[in-house]
Each structure stands twice: as C-alpha cells, then as structure tokens.
Amino acid sequence: MGAACARTGETRGAAKIEMDRAYFSRFLGVAFTPEFEREAVKILTLLDCTVENHGEKLSVTPPGYRRDLGLREDLAEEIARSIGYDKIPSTVPVLTTQPWPMAGDAASVRLGLIEAARDALARTGLQEAVNFAFTGKKWLSELGFVSSAPVVNPLSEEHEMLVPSLVPGLVRNALDNWRLHFGSDVPSIRLFELRPTFHSKGAVASSGEMETGVEERWKVAFALSGPRLAGGLKRDLGELDFSDVKGVVESFFALAGLRGIRILPASQARNKEDPVLKLLHPGWSAEVLAGNAVAGYFGLLHPGTARGIKARAPLWIGEFDWDAISKLMPKAGEVRKFKAWPALPPMERDFALVVKKEITADKIIQGALKAGKPLAKVAKVFDIYNGPPVPEGMTSVAVRVIFFDEGRSLQDQETEAAGSRIVDLWKKELGAELRS
Template sequence: MWIERKALAAEIPAAAALDTRQLCELLAALGFPVDGVASREGGDVLDVDITANRGDAMSHRGMAREVAAKLGQPLTPLAPPPVAEGAPKVPVRLESPACPLYATALLTLNPGLGGGGTPVEAQAFLRALDASAKGLPAVDASNELLHRYGHPTHAFDADRIRGAVTVRWAVAGEKLVTLDGVTRTLLAQDLVIADEAGPIALAGVMGGDGTKVTEATRRVLLESAWFDPKTVRATARRHSLHTDASHRFGRGADPAMAAVARDLLVDRLRTWAGATLEGAWTAGALPAPAAPVTLSEAMLVRVAGEPLTLAEAAEALTRLGCAVVAGSDALAAQPPTWRHDLAIPDDLAEEVLRLRGYEHIPSVLPPLEGPPQRLSPDYLLRRALARRLAHLGFHQTVTYGFISPEADAAFAAPGNAPEGRTLANPLGREYSVLRGTLLSSLKEAAEQNLRQGTREVRLFEVAPTYSSGPAGPEERFTLGLAWGGTQGGEDYLSPARPVREADLRGIAQDLGLAVIPEVRGLGEGLFGFEAPVADLPRPGERIVSTFRPFSRFPSVERDLSLLVDLGQSYGALATAMRAALPADALQDLRCVDVFRHKSLPEGRQAWLIRLRFQVDRTLMGSEVDGWVASALAAAEALGAKLRT
C-alpha cells in the first residue's frame, strides 16, 4: 500500500522530523517493511507491505497510529464538524446481521454556490497514491477519505433510487450491473444494497452502474456502513472483484469509524461542492465490543523469554489504544474497535514485544532433552512403500489436498458424502472439498503427461484422504496408483504392448495386499487403483547385510549356445543351471541373445547363455571348464542341447 510522507506527517506531526530512511527503518521495526520508495507530486511515497490480518493499518491514519505508539507521540485529533441526525429522509432497512450499522446522509450539490470541485491538493494526493481524480467531488472525496482514514464510503445518485434502501441477501438469479460495466448474476450468499426495484450495489465490494454519481447528479445519498468481513471476502472472491473497499472491509474495518467517515464526507461535500445537507441518520447500532483479553505475567515472561513486568505491558498496550486494567499477576485489555486481531493472550504478548522492539528479544538456543525418538512405524511403512514403488519404475507425485466437488464425486467411495468435507471459506470451487480420493488428481497428472507425448506414465501418491464423520472429516493415509500408455518395446524380449488391468493387479500382489483392490479405468489406456496404507503388510526389522569385499582378481566369462524347445521356460532353465554351480564363484548368469531361424531344427530356438565367475584368487581354466560342464549337464536334463 502506498503511504505519502506529507499525509502521514499530517496525522502525526512527529513523523515530519524523520527522514525517509529513518521512517522506513521505523516501519520495518514495527512489522511493516517498505518494499520501495517513489517520488511523486514533489514528495516521497512509500510502498508499505501490510499483512492480511492488519486491515486497520491500510490507511494513513492507521499507519500513523502505529508510528505514534512506537514514538510515544500524540496523533492529530480527528474531529469532523458534527452532523446533527434527524428523521430518515430515505427509509433504510437492515435485514441481515452481516450489516449491523448503516450511517447515511442526503445532500444537494450546489457547485455554483461556493464549491469549486475537487481541490488541487486532493487531486495531487490521489495521484501520489497511483489513483486518479474523477472530477466528481462525491467520488473523489470518498476515495480520498478511504486512503486517508481507511473506512470505505459510497455515494449514490439519490434521484435514481426507488423507494427505501434495504441491506439484504440477494435472491438467487438477480442481476446487477456493477460500476465496471459487467452484468453479474447474484447468489443467495451475496449481501446487496437494494431499492424497491432491485440490487443497486454489492455490499462492501462495488456499487451499481444504475445509481452511480455523474456530472448530472444533483442529490447524493451517502453510505458509510460496517459489513461482516467473511461475507465481503466470500462475495469478492465469487465475483472476482477485488477492490479497495473489499480489501479493507474483508480484512476488518473499524465499526466505530462509520459515523465519523460519514461526517467527514459530508464536510468535504459542503466545502468542495457547496452541498446542502438535507438530513443525516443512522440505521442499526455498533456491533457488540469484543470481550476483554486477559494476559498473565507468567505467559508474558514465557513468550518474551526474559523477565518483563505487567507495568511495561500495560504501558505498551495503552499506547496501542487498548483500555487496560492491571492486577497483581495479570492484566485485562479491551482492544480498540479497530484491532479485531487482538483476540487471545498470545496476541497481546506479541504486540508488547513488537512495540518494545524485536531487537530486544534475546537469542537463546532451545534445550535438547532426551535421546532422539524412534521413527514412527506408520512413517516407516509409507517410506518402504514409496521406495518399493520407485524400484518398480513408478514416479512419486504430490497433488493438492483440495479438489472440486465434481472431481471428488467421480471416484469417491459410496457413502462418503462431500458435505462433511466441504470448506466453509474455500479459495475457489475447484479447491472447495477435502479430497476423498487420490485417483482424480492422479488421472489429471497422468493425462497431462500423456498429452505431452510421454510414452508410458507410472505415477503414485501416498497422501491423506478424508471421509465424512460425525465429528468432522476423518483422515487416513491412502496409496493411489496410475499406469497407462505403452509398455515395453526397448528390446527383443519385451515387445511393445498397451498397459492392461492385469499389470496393476500384479503390482498390488507385489506390494503384498491380501485383497486386490478394484482396478478402475481412468481414461483411454489409463488405469489406477487406491488402497488404504494400513492394509499393506508392515515391513520387518531392518537387516544390515554383511559387506563382501570386492575381488581384486579378474572375472572369467564363458558362453553356452543352447538349442531349446520353443516352449522352454527361461526361469526353470536358469534356476537349474544356477543350482549346479558354486554360489560363491558364480557372479552372473543370463541370456544375452535369442536366435530363431528356419535353419534350426523344427520347434527349436537358440539361446546364448553367458556365465561369469569370480573368486578371491586366480581361477584355473580346468575348474572353470568343469563348472561350465556342470551347467551344461543341468540344461541337458531339461531337454537342451549344445549347439554346434
């Protein structure tokens, strides 16, 4: 957010004594780092990084409160000319608890009676903040107040409003053309400002095009309300409308500022546009204040890591605007209306340390107590599972734990209703359900790889899935596996063929699953299954193999060209030959070539078997010949013959 130095100094005169570098360092020490400094309209403007929970700091007044608390200096009093309230000129009805307070006023604009439009100073202020004046005093004053004091306001063309103004939930299917010219279809969860003809604004987000202020506007109805932050955030996200107003209401505006902002806006319109006040009134009342938060001295010391008195804490919290009542071993702090983020004792302790200065927190290494704990058996099982699948040629993937309702319904188990797994405030519909299955995400990842030309895709994921339970979502680790494409084809012994369901059943058997899970088709040529990790056999105790030193003597190789039947099993032949050879001398036995030709006897093929021997001494030719003869004899016992 942009902060103009001159405007900040107007809120806290003590800031004028700091140069730009000192001010940047001070803000960073308060937890508001400055990302950059720009020179605009003859002065410096700071780009300040503000965290999402500090909506109160998203204005010059809010930032000035922080600087004043740090420096222990007073703020410029905020005392707008009082506006006398009377009977409503336009009825206002609040039909939703999401808007408990609505302050408004009705004015007639008389630019010819002393009003010169938006002042040059206000236009320069808006330009310095990377905004632009519209040339309409009601609009420019609302924008200027938002950046200066942080409370969004809005001006309607009063002559375009039909009847009473109502703050209510939208009727599903209602239409509203917003100020950006987009026609939006509303949902029942949207909070709207409406007249008797229908919605005229999305509450806390954006006004409607039908009641906007133009150069022809002669009467304006002002809005300065307080809206529930969750409602505003959800509405802005649903309609992809992220405005200055929604950013502030969505992060928690100050409800006590609603009437003050209305009075400030009235004063500016009187000064800028020669406006005549026809009436001002407020519907509803301030929401109930937050309960006081108790901070014990023991907790303060524990968080600080060193002795810290309640008197120091009370002084710091008072500077931040809290009403503090101190006791012998604890204090009770009533947070100010603009600090909705102070809700638990930890918040108070952190604020004390922040204002005191992070540089005063001592650096202490945490104590290490006791021997390292053994790894969890569940973790060891998941690690062994991932290693086994990696050895089988599968690639581990990580996907999002949230999916769309449609993706969840495609593969979730029957009876696992999504209602118990649906988020109340999701990032979007595509991330609104805690997944009940891994197959949807694996299917999407596998299809993406196949579209990119991958010949064969082998993916697996070991991650939590969720089921709906009476106490909320229940988590369990699940194995999901997807396999598709073309397998083999790299050499003569493994001809190319498409992946089949039987391949996945073989993987399930290899993993030791007692009950083979259902193999499901995920798409053309793509299959998958999933199973609870708890159903897999537990790995045994770790066995450390005995190291066998490498021989320093050369190995000896011999080839046997054998004629075997076409139906001969290679596994049976290799097993018989290995059994006839000394285990400590045989290093390798494998078939390195297969030859089939009409020149061979009918029904026969030729296998070239390569044997490699090595021991920790020099081998004699006679003993190697004896071993080869033993291997040949074992092969001949199965019907093989030496090819000459």
Template sequence: LTSLEFHVQPPTSPPTYQVTIPSHRQDVTRPVDLVEEVGRIWGYDRFPTTLMRDELPPQRANPSLEGTERVRDVLVGCGLDEVITYSLVDIEEEGKLRLQEPSPDPNAYLRVLNYLSAERAYLRQTLLPSLLNTARENLRFMERVAIFEIGAVYLPVEGQTLPDEPQRLCIVMTGPREAASWIAGQDRTPMGFYDLKGIVEALLDGLGLTGTFEPGEHPAFHPGRRARVSVGDRVLGEMGELHPLVQEAFGLPAQPVCALEFDLEELLASWGAPRTMVPISVHPPVYEDLAVVVDEDVPAVRVRELIAQTGSPLVRSVALFDVYRGKQVGSGKKSLAYRLTYQADDRTLTDGEVAKLRAKIIRRLERELGATLRG
C-alpha cells in the same frame, strides 16, 4: 509498556498494574499478551536459560507414516510428481478398466446421498481411473507425464456401517524417457513396461525389499506386457502397459501408457524388518556371462533362481541383461543371458573352480528346465 502507547496506572498493594490497551492493538486480549510485550521489548536474550519443568512424553515411532513418506521420497527421486485426485468418482470410469466384463454394480459401491454431480456420486475402489484422466488432461499441454498418488479406496464390508479404507499406491507414466531440452543426445524413446519395472525395482530397493515379477492377469493391461509383483508371499498388485482398448476408452493418445496399482499396506508390511548383513570379501570377484535357450513359457526369474540356488554361496549375484527371440534360437524359444558374479570370502577363486560350478549350473538347468547352452 508506555513506550508502546499502553497506559499503566501506578501499582496498588499488593502490586497490581492496571493497563489500558491502545485501540489499535487488537491482538492484546489477555494478561499473558502483556507479559509477551514486556519480554519482547526487554529482550528474550536477557532472560536466564532454564529447563522445562515437565518431562517430554515418550517418543513413539509411526511406521506407517514413515514408510509412506519413504515411498514418496523414492518416487520423487525417480522423477515422478505426486498428485491428489477426488475420492468421489463415476463408477462407469472404473468399468472402463474391464471392458470385457459387465458394467460395475452400483450396489457394490458406497453412494453419496446428496451428491452434487453424477461424476462425483460414488466412493472409489481404485485409483487408476483418476490418474488416467489426470494424465489425459495434462497431455493436452505437455508431451511427458510421470505421476503417482497415495490414497485410500473404500471397500464396503457386509455387516459394517463404515467401509474398509486400505491405502493404495498408483503410478501412471507416458511420453518420452527424457523431457525436451537444449541438451544434445537425449533419449526420446517412449517409456514402456521396462521403464515402469525400473521404477518398481528402485522403489523396492529403497525400502530394502526384494520383489518377484510373474505374468499378470489384470484385463486393463496388454497381454504379454503385464506382471504381478510380490514380496515374499505378499502380492503387492499388478503393473503393465495399458491395453489399446482401455487407452481409447479413456481418450489417451496412441502411445504406450504404463501404470500400476499396489496395496501400500502390503508393500510396507515387510519394510523396516531387521536385515542380515554379510561382510564384504577382500578377494577379487570373477565375472562371467551365461546364455541359455529355454521354452518361451519359462519365466526368466525361474532361471535366475535355479542359477542362484545351484551356485550358492559362491555365486553372489545373477543379473539378466539380454533377451533374444529370433531364427537363431527357433520358434517357441527364447535366449536369456545372465551376468554372474563369483566370489569367495576366504580365497581367490581359480578358473577350475569357476568352470566346475558353471558346469553344475548348466546340468541343473538342462535337467529341470530343458535348457540348452547358447553358443
């Protein structure tokens, strides 16, 4: 201690040291600080290694936190940037999402008593307006925006003082698919519905989940370019391209703007559940394309489900790779092309077996959906 300009008086009986602290050492205020100074100068590496006297407490998992961090990791890996916006909003901004409906009722929202600005007077019930405003401001300086936010919304509950605060996930994307750079051959096509759908599929795959897409009804999205997403019997939320009138209301440029808002708690409710693993077959697969013509209102997912059910267990995967509408299929019709993978665990499939199964699939599609095979 004397080497550090501390003044140490000789020990008394029993051994007690009186130490005067130099005026410039304002950080030394307790006896334990003196012990730390001695250990630092003596060398921590010279102390013998010992175990802690106490046991560590039992480690408990936090599925909600771990799942939320997993969602963040997947979305950042897809090229999105996380943002954090204000929980206090102007309810008129939320009204812009439903232009055909009456203005939001202030009584249905939680209002701050001592708000500083009318733009920060109410607690939000959706994340989407805040992200659309963030995208608009950033588009003043850049041509491409791909952002997401994970945050709480505040829903009043009758008879309760405090509101429910469910977690939501919101994504907004607009601009070219690839940012401008010196690399040649970049894809400068504007991002659209299927770009957002790819992000959702990557997110679900990263969580080990399988989702279904059905026609959506949210008025903020363009009819025909919106979908409701579910995992099993749990509805996550809706996604799609913004309606042009909604874009105009938020001051966004005239280009496709994709967005979604999911219930994060519903998304993570099935995450982490045990999954059944199947052995990998050592026998070669057989790949085949199947194109059928169906009515315009027949969902592509319904066709895929029937193919998978009819071909089980030899049909291992069914992937839609083309949708065609035009004169060759007629008005009110569409052509759906699927890539099928046939494979058995115990043998190599013959051409006859594949042809027989293919015919069985076609007969069921004709019987239940009125589908015809496209030549």
C-alpha cells in the same frame, strides 16, 4: 444507507489471554527483565489492549476490533514486531518433544514408512498427484471398477462414490495432461499417489453411528507416459517401454529398502479377476509378490480401454497394496547391519542361453542360484536378443553369475563345476541350450 463503526478500545466481550513471563522468554528468546516488561506493557497498551498484572502472569484483553489477537502467540508476535526483529537475538529453538519418527508408537511408525515411501517415489523422478477421494460411477465403470462405498449426499455425479482404487484418478490425470498440453509432441507424465482407498465391510451403518461400514485400505499407484527422457533431441528421446517401467518399480523398491520382492509375468497371476490386472495388456503386465503375498500389478493400459477413453499415447499404470509392501520396509530408527566387503575377489562367468520366449528371467536366475550354491551369490540377466540366427519363438538371454567365498580364494575347477551344475539345471528344467 447505514454505517457501522467501533470505538477505539471497545472490547465487546473479548476473552482474556493469560501470559506468564517464562513463556515470553521461551517464545521470543529474550530475558523478561523489568525493563522489557515495561516496554511490552507499553506496546500492548498502545494497541488498545487492557493489561492486568497478576504477579507471575499478565492478563491481556485485546480490543474487540482486533480479531487476529486471540492467542498468546499473537501477542508475543505483536511485541516482537513493534520492538524490532533485529533487536531479538537469533537462537536455536529447543526441541521439547520427541521427533515423530522415533516416537515408537504404531501411528508414528506408519507415518514414518509412508514418508519414506513418498521420498523414494520422488527420487525415482515421479511427482505426487493429490486427487479427491470421490469419483463417478460412470468413470469407474469405463475402467472396469465397482465401488461398494457410495456417498450419501454427493456434490455431483463425478463425486458420488468413494474411490476403490487410485488408478482411475491417475488415468484421469493423464487424460487432463494430454488435453491441456499444447503442441504435437506427447507430454511426459510421471505421477504417483499414496493414500487410502475405500471398501464396504458389509451393511452401511446408520448416519447416527460412528461406524460407517467402510474400511480404508492404503494403496500406492503410479502412471507413466511419454518419452523415456524429459529432454534432449526429439529423435533421441524414445518411448517408455516395459523395461523402463520395470526399472522404475525396482528403483522404488530399492530406495524404500524393500527386500523379498519378486516380479512375475501376469500370466502367472494368482487372481486373474483383479480389476487392476484386467485393465492391463496381457502381454505387457506383471504381478509383484512381497514375500508370499500378492502386492499388486503394473503394466500397459489395455489397448481397448485406451481407445475407449481416447488416450493420446501408451499409458503405463500400476497399483500396490501398501500393507503388503510396508511390512518389508525398514522401520524408522531401525539400525541396518552391514557386512564388510569380501577381502578376496569374486569370480564371474557369463552364459548365453537360447530359451523359449515364455521362460521368465526369474526362473533363470533362481535356477542359477539353486544349482550353484553355496558359491553362486548373484545372478542377473544383462542382455536379451531376438532375431536371426535365433529360431522363431526363442530368445537369447545373457546371464552373469558371480561366485565367491568369504573365507578363501576360489579355484577355477570349483567355478567350472558350479557352472556345469547351473547349465545342467537350465537344460533339464527350462529346456535351454547354450548359444555357441
């Protein structure tokens, strides 16, 4: 048997650490007086350090066996520990650099928007998932995805492709949650992810070049499943439905400060071949527009796919293009301009319509705002009813329209006239009828 030992004080070529007195004062928050210097040198010497005085600086060589002493911060912390933390006064640290959200450069602005989006998603009740940037070709194929960015030397078959979408990883997370959950009840799944996906720009560059031929596209995605509420009596929980998921999406957009977002039925989608859209149930999915650009899709995982992967419960998924939605977010440091509440009260009118089921809420709302301007400021659907006496293939929709003028009180005749124009437009363009 052999043994290795080191003599106390042996340096074995340890590098010297230069420390100036001003640094000690800033880092520890104490005045570097001659008495304090003598105490510091004594402590370092007892730690088998070699200390040389070079005027304003101290040159310290740690012993070879103290591999943890490689920075001047390490030496300062050793001195503070030996003196006693209770003898070092508590002071507020001085910020010597500009905070990143206010730095103004493109990278800082982008990072600020990403953190704001993560915070908004967490505030809606979602938890962030952290998955690998790699996945398996077989798993992608099961979900209808194709990756154009293979890994040259993968760790395994499950890590042979760079992810073209965040959805496969979140679906895998849901399967793992179901598999590892004990009990007959279905677990609550509330997950999101915000990070890059990878796509080939063409021919892959040789390994000796910096350019790989792969570009990053940031995405934000979510996966929801289980009861509507996380607690309470089992009979009162209820399962998530499309309205719940749409509410989560709208809450995220609102909390992130997005404006100009529209949600339309997937039947009106511009790109029917999008792999995320094809993964969704055609009757329970939607397209999200950010301005005039397609931001993404969300909806219920297609029943055929759900059976194929042996999903234990309905799974709601969605994915949005980060660049499309981040353009509509307020920038870090941007000052919001608020308008005072109207001094005069608004007037509200409720309408009960009977329309074909394929008529979207967006068409009803946009029609009301179009026909009722300039007095109609807000329109919203607040109730939907299906069943007798509403005819088959029709649905009853309750709509509230809010009228006001900032400079004067409105007369009943004005809101009646605006309401008549709205009803006429609904009848003419949507084939709606007022429900008696």
